[in-house]
Amino acid sequence: MRHIISVLLENESGALSRVSGLFSARSFNIESLSVAQSEDATTSRMTIVTSGDDHIIEQIVKQLDKLLDVIDVSEITSNEHIEREIAFVKIKESSIEKSLMEKISDNEFLKVHKTNNGEVIVECVDSPKNINIFIESIENIAEKIVRSGAVGINSD
Amino acid sequence: MKQNIDNKQEKYTGAEIFVKCLEAEGIDLVFGYPGGAVLHIYDELHKQNDVSHILVRHEQGAVHAAEGYAKSSDKPGVVLVTSGPGATNAITGIADAYMDSVPIVVFTGQVRTALIGNDAFQEVDTVGITRPCVKHNFMITDVKDMASTIKKAFYVASSGRPGPVVVDIPKDITEDICEFDYPSKVSMRSYNPNIEINENAVDIAVDKILKCKKPVIYAGGGVINSNASSELTELAKYLNFPVTNTLMGLGCYPGDDPQFLQMLGMHGSYEANMAMHDCDLLIAVGARFDDRITGRLDKFSPEATVIHIDVDPSSISKNIKAHIPIVGDVKGVIQKITNRVIHKKLKPQNIDKWWEQINDWRKKKSFKYSQGDDIIKPQFVIDRLYEVTKGDAFITSDVGQHQMWAAQLYKFNKPKRWINSGGLGTMGFGLPSAMGVQFANTDSLVCCVTGEASIQMCIQELSTCLQYGLPIKIINLNNRYMGMVRQWQEFFYEKRYAMSYMDALPDFVKLAESFGHIGVKVEKPSDVDDAIKDAIKLKDRLVFLDFITDQNENVFPMIATGAAHNKMILS
Numbered sequence: 071m072r073h074i075i076s077v078l079l080e081n082e083s084g085a086l087s088r089v090s091g092l093f094s095a096r097s098f099n100i101e102s103l104s105v106a107q108s109e110d111a112t113t114s115r116m117t118i119v120t121s122g123d124d125h126i127i128e129q130i131v132k133q134l135d136k137l138l139d140v141i142d143v144s145e146i147t148s149n150e151h152i153e154r155e156i157a158f159v160k161i162k163e164s165s166i167e168k169s170l171m172e173k174i175s176d177n178e179f180l181k182v183h184k185t186n187n188g189e190v191i192v193e194c195v196d197s198p199k200n201i202n203i204f205i206e207s208i209e210n211i212a213e214k215i216v217r218s219g220a221v222g223i224n225s226d
Numbered sequence: 227m228k229q230n231i232d233n234k235q236e237k238y239t240g241a242e243i244f245v246k247c248l249e250a251e252g253i254d255l256v257f258g259y260p261g262g263a264v265l266h267i268y269d270e271l272h273k274q275n276d277v278s279h280i281l282v283r284h285e286q287g288a289v290h291a292a293e294g295y296a297k298s299s300d301k302p303g304v305v306l307v308t309s310g311p312g313a314t315n316a317i318t319g320i321a322d323a324y325m326d327s328v329p330i331v332v333f334t335g336q337v338r339t340a341l342i343g344n345d346a347f348q349e350v351d352t353v354g355i356t357r358p359c360v361k362h363n364f365m366i367t368d369v370k371d372m373a374s375t376i377k378k379a380f381y382v383a384s385s386g387r388p389g390p391v392v393v394d395i396p397k398d399i400t401e402d403i404c405e406f407d408y409p410s411k412v413s414m415r416s417y418n419p420n421i422e423i424n425e426n427a428v429d430i431a432v433d434k435i436l437k438c439k440k441p442v443i444y445a446g447g448g449v450i451n452s453n454a455s456s457e458l459t460e461l462a463k464y465l466n467f468p469v470t471n472t473l474m475g476l477g478c479y480p481g482d483d484p485q486f487l488q489m490l491g492m493h494g495s496y497e498a499n500m501a502m503h504d505c506d507l508l509i510a511v512g513a514r515f516d517d518r519i520t521g522r523l524d525k526f527s528p529e530a531t532v533i534h535i536d537v538d539p540s541s542i543s544k545n546i547k548a549h550i551p552i553v554g555d556v557k558g559v560i561q562k563i564t565n566r567v568i569h570k571k572l573k574p575q576n577i578d579k580w581w582e583q584i585n586d587w588r589k590k591k592s593f594k595y596s597q598g599d600d601i602i603k604p605q606f607v608i609d610r611l612y613e614v615t616k617g618d619a620f621i622t623s624d625v626g627q628h629q630m631w632a633a634q635l636y637k638f639n640k641p642k643r644w645i646n647s648g649g650l651g652t653m654g655f656g657l658p659s660a661m662g663v664q665f666a667n668t669d670s671l672v673c674c675v676t677g678e679a680s681i682q683m684c685i686q687e688l689s690t691c692l693q694y695g696l697p698i699k700i701i702n703l704n705n706r707y708m709g710m711v712r713q714w715q716e717f718f719y720e721k722r723y724a725m726s727y728m729d730a731l732p733d734f735v736k737l738a739e740s741f742g743h744i745g746v747k748v749e750k751p752s753d754v755d756d757a758i759k760d761a762i763k764l765k766d767r768l769v770f771l772d773f774i775t776d777q778n779e780n781v782f783p784m785i786a787t788g789a790a791h792n793k794m795i796l797s
Contacts, residue, residue, distance in 0.1 A: 080416060084353060084365075095358050125543070132540035138362040138382065141416040 072101070073127050074153060074222045077116040077134055078142040081107060085139040089116065092137065098122065098130050102155075102219025113141060117221045119198070150226035157201045159192045160214040166190065170208070180204070189213065240369040240400040241266035244333075247376040248277045250408040253304050255280060255295065255665055257288040261308025262348060263335025266400040280665065280694060283686035285312050287658035289319020290684070292330045294662025297645045298620055300453075302384050303330040303662060309337055310348030313394075314355065318652055320390045321359035325649025326474060327451060329388035331379045332356075336396040339367060352394045361389030369402035374409050381412040386419025387538040388451055421537065423554035423562060431509075431533045431550050432566045436573075438507035438531075440580045441467045444490065444519075447474030447648070448512015448536055454557035455479070455641040458511060461560055464568050466577065468584055470498040472513050473633055474648040481637030482617070487584065488593070491519040492785050493630040496592035496794060497584050499783070502527055503791035504583070510534045512556045515545040516649070517787075525790030535559045592783045592796055593634045602751050604628060604703040604775040607758075608635040611673065611701060614758045619671040620663045622646065624656035624680030627709035630781045632675040654683030657700065661687060664696045671699070671762060678704040678728055678772075688741035691768045699761045700770045702734060705777045713780045717795075738770035745770040 079085045086105060093100050098120060105116040120130060127145060134143045163184075166174075174180050174192055179200070181193040194204050198220045205215060238246065244267050248256065257280045260268045271279050282288040285307045292303025307316050313334040323330050337346040353365050362382050364375050375393060383391040435441070449458050455478045462469050462485060469479045470490040479486055488495035490502055502508065508530040513519070520526045526546060534541075534548035535556055542551045552559050566572070597606040608631050611619070617637050622645040623629040629646055638644045645663055647655040660674040674681075681702055691698060703709075711726040738745030744767050748757045754773070761769035783794040 084357075087354070088357060091357055125547075129540065129544060132542075132544075136538070136540050138414070138417050 071123065071127070072119065072121050072147070073145055074147045074151070074220060075118045075120060075130060075134070076144050076146050076222060077118065077140055078108060079114055079116060079137075080139040080141065081112050081114045082139060085114065086116075088137050088139055089118075089134065092133055093118075093120075096129070096133060098126065102217070104219040104221055117219070119220050144224070146222050146224050149224050151222050151224045153197055153220045153222035154195060155198045155201050155220045156218045157194045157205065158214075158216040159194070159205065159208060159212050160185075161190055161192065161208065161211050162213060163188050163190055165211040235405045237403045238406050239266065239270075239403050240372050240395070241270040243369065243372045243404070243406050244376070244395070244400065245270045245274060245277060246406055247373055247408060248304065251376070251380050252301070253277060256304045256306050257282055257291045257295075257662070258306035259285050259288060259308065259312060261312050261335060263309035263337060263397045264306060264312075264333075264395075264400075266397065267306065267333075267335075267395075279306070280661075281690065282658065283689050284684065285315035286318050286654065287661070287684050287687045287690065289316050289323065289330065289332065290652075290655050290658035291662035291665070292332075293319065293323050293326070293328045293655075294622060294645050294659030295666045296329050296662070297659070298642050298663040299666035301666070302380060303328070305330060305332040307332070308335040308348065309352070310350045312348075313350055313352040317355065317359070318650075318654075320356055320392065322647050322650040322652045322655065323390040324359045324361065326647065327388050327447065328390065329383040330390045331383050332390060332392045334392060334394050336365065336394045338398040339396045340398070342396065352392065356392045359390070360392050361387075363392040363394065365394040366396070366399050369399050369404045372399065372404075373407060377409045378412050378414065382417065387448075419537070421554050423559055424552060425562070427550055427552045428559065428562045428566065431552060432563055434507055434531055434533065434550065435465065435509070435563070435567065437575060439575055439577060440505045441465075441507040441509065441577065442487075442501045442505040443467050443469040443509045443511060444472070444502065444513055445469060445475045445478050445511045446472040446513025447478075448556050449475055449478035450512075450641040452512060452537070452556035453641075454512070454560055457557055457560040457564065459483075461564050461568065465574050467509070467574075468501055468581070470494070470501065472516070472519060472648075473646065475513065476633060476644045477638035477641045480639045482639060489633050492521070493634065493781050493783065495634070496590040496783055496796065497587035499785065499791040499794055500587045501584055505530045508532045510536070510548070511560070512536060514538075514541045517545070520545060521785045522788050522790045527791075590796065592794070595779070597751055599751060601776045602748070602754060602773055604705065604773070604779055605631050605635055606751060607701060607703060607754055607773050607775065608632050608675065610754050611675075611758055612636045614755065614762065615671060615673070619643070619673050620645065620660075620667060622656050622660040622663055622672070622674045624674075624676040624683075625651045625653045626677050626680060627705075627713065627779070627781050628675050628677045628680075628703040630710075631703075653680040656680060656684075657698070658684050658687045658690075660698045661690060661694075661696055664698055665694075673699045673701055675701045675703070677709060678702060678706065678731055678734070679708045682732075685737070688738065688743060688768070692742040695766065696768060697764070697766050698768050699758075700738075700768070701758075702770065702772045703775050704731075704734070704772050705775045705779070706731065707777055709779075710781070716780070717784075717786070734770055734772040738768075743768040743770055745772065747772045747774065749774045
């Protein structure tokens with residue numbers, strides 16, 4: 071089962087490696103991890119996308135909570151939530167068919183940037199699920215894919 | 227280098243502040259080894275008399291000594307080592323303290339802040355290297371943070387589930403100056419070890435306790451850490467419930483009490499493991515269901531409702547699902563159960579039938595051995611040590627067969643008397659930890675039960691023992707093999723004894739003598755008693771008793787890795 075865990079932690083050097091070290095030391099899976107300053111400059115908020123059965127998720131939450139730099143941990147997928155991810159896909163202009171280009175231009179979640187080297191960068195901000203669908207649709211022509219990993223917030 | 231500026235508060239160097247912090251924290255003993263990065267601190271230690279420094283011969287020894295000190299007293303152990311190799315040598319001890327939840331604070335020197343990341347001489351990323359094996363670690367990057375960081379370090383190490391804390395101090399921080407103000411208390415928004423106990427869970431547990439027919443109390447090191455031995459004993463006696471201890475828990479319940487089922491687990495007693503398997507209520511107290519305890523997980527206590535009391539929420543339902551989890555300080559939880567049961571004079575069910583069954587299992591006498599006239603059986607030495615010392619010595623041990631025999635046969639009646647490396651299983655732990663125990667209990671008898679393989683791993687500490695006049699009695703069960711490795715090779719590798727034979731052993735008597743101690747070789751069973759008695763009579767000398775024991779003796783019972791509790795190999 072896929073889960074999103076939101077972690078509020080001290081904005082200190084080493085805090086990130088405590089979290090990532092915990093995942094590798096205990097063989098927990100990380101699908102994506104993104105972190106940036108929170109509403110309080112002394113703390114960071116991290117969104118970890120992971121997978122595992124209930125027992126593993128319970129352990130992940132408990133072990134994270136045990137870290138001294140961690141102020142709060144919550145598993146957000148079990149309640150109402152919003153999640154978004156950003157992806158950049160670089161494609162050679164010559165490999166995009168006109169019909170696809172039109173489709174991309176019409177999609178409100180997609181934005182197109184042109185480079186000087188005859189490439190386009192498609193920017194996509196959407197749920198990770200939709201990003202997966204989009205990426206699958208253009209995977210065969212993509213030169214480079216850059217994804218941010220999801221961030222999420224409870225909405226209930 | 228005190229500076230009185232404008233008659234304002236006095237300023238001190240970081241090194242001075244360091245020593246003042248230790249004093250303020252009530253620390254009177256530091257185990258350590260000097261080196262370039264910590265020379266300012268050593269200079270300050272030299273100038274005062276409140277904090278004594280014990281010079282070990284290897285940093286690993288310093289950490290184990292601090293562990294022994296902490297485990298046998300109610301104070302944290304303190305270590306001071308230099309940067310680079312000083313820190314890396316300390317790692318094994320730090321990892322050991324992490325696995326066994328020992329409150330120690332390890333101060334490591336570090337290269338100057340300007341050199342950090344520069345591959346400077348004796349530089350190592352101590353905070354990075356120790357991160358996975360500490361409760362927490364800090365690097366002090368400003369002398370103004372020195373006092374508050376040290377305060378936090380002691381608080382974190384000693385509170386909640388105890389553990390090692392590393393404080394890394396760059397050299398320039400120890401020469402920078404600032405005012406000294408030791409905080410009287412600590413508050414950390416991300417750390418609150420004072421967990422409120424869930425009353426509802428206690429109610430449910432009490433209900434189960436009063437209704438069960440086949441209970442077992444499975445008590446571990448957490449009971450000792452929480453100073454809850456007398457509370458646990460009172461409750462167990464009132465309920466007439468059987469009690470088994472983990473390796474780390476030995477002594478938290480009286481070893482010679484009729485309700486005691488001995489140790490459980492891989493080399494635990496038949497009755498303890500059978501009771502664990504057949505029980506209908508398992509009350510785990512300050513224990514963590516380690517793999518050496520549980521054996522095969524899917525066959526573990528199949529019929530039991532599990533009550534799990536522990537201060538560390540992450541220990542609960544990690545390996546075995548707890549039906550009734552109670553997070554909190556063990557002592558507080560037991561008191562709450564006591565209030566609801568003993569103080570209300572409620573009575574549990576009659577469990578005579580369960581006791582009949584247990585007494586039947588006991589008839590197997592699973593720790594038995596037979597001592598002939600010729601070769602000394604290792605178990606016999608432990609038995610005699612127990613009798614001669616009347617069960618009242620502090621016993622440290624190394625790791626291997628001798629550790630299991632000591633755990634099986636020395637009946638610990640008091641907590642903090644049995645000091646061993648349970649989680650990490652660190653060979654070399656025994657002798658240096660005995661030093662720490664002796665420092666914490668200066669007038670008590672301290673014996674180190676070891677083997678010829680383990681003792682060689684920190685043998686250099688014999689020199690420390692001479693320098694500080696530590697009259698430790700070393701009980702070396704010398705079978706010329708890494709006994710536990712040999713045992714596994716006999717059972718599981720068709721007797722291919724790869725590298726487990728100890729060739730070219732030193733003459734331990736001469737070795738002890740060369741370090742300035744007394745060495746005695748004991749080869750006959752009839753000499754064992756006198757050798758132990760004579761060694762104890764030498765009150766102010768370290769005596770190294772080299773017992774030449776049976777090479778082929780194995781530790782029984784044994785549950786093979788991955789087998790269920792009721793599948794014990796008895797002989």
